[in-house]
Amino acid sequence: MMESDFASEDKQMLNRNSELGPIDPERARFPRCIVWTPLPVISWLIPFIGHIGICREDGVILDFAGPNFVCVDHFAFGAVARYVKLNREECCKLIEPDSGMTWDDALRKGTQEFQHRSYSLFTCNCHSFVANNLNRLFYHAHERWNVVNIAAMIFLKGTWVNRRSVVKTYLPFLIVYCIGLFLGGSKFLLGVVAFAVALIGWFLIGTYCFKELIQL
Secondary structure, eight states, X not given: XXXXXXXXXXXXXXXXXXXXXXXXXXXXXXTTEEEEEEOTTHHHHSTTOEEEEEEOTTOOEEEEEETTEEEESSOTTSSOOEEEEXXXXXXXXXXXXXXXXXXXXXXXXXXXXHTTSOOBTTTBOHHHHHHHHHHHHTBTTOSOOOHHHHHHHHHHHOEESOHHHHHHHHHHHHHHHHHHHHHHTHHHHHHHHHHHHHHHHHHHHHHHTSTTTSOO
């Protein structure tokens, strides 16, 4: 499903004054939330890194999953493991007296923009898409959302969907580390630490030192 599906459901979208439906993990419905799921391989080594998306007011997940492609209602890497509920009252663009923008209007514009973006894990990824939408909404009264503070918000404030989600996230990590330490000992541990430092360092430097490097 892509933008044509998004537009065809326009009449069914809730307006900004309507009450949201409940969070329903079984139907993958997370109204006005940021959602997270672990990534294969990368999350096995660094379990707080994963794939994220942002949800419309009807709970449908949108996530930037590849070049010129935003998934609609099909989270690219599996079921949601964690989510952060967002407060509409903290979206300054929505509560301005003369603003005609709705939550879904903002997400639609973000979707249209990223359907013409190349995808890169290192420079333009799913976190870029979510940050772009939060900046468009002026969430928390600022436009400084980026891949680093989005990841930190999920890590610090994310709610686990259920116990299975915790197991899904950390069991592969524990298995890989046990095997790695058994076979490689300290060399494996040093290798993982070096990989984590390099990856995290890239995003920190690209976000705060070379601000045009990582796209939003």
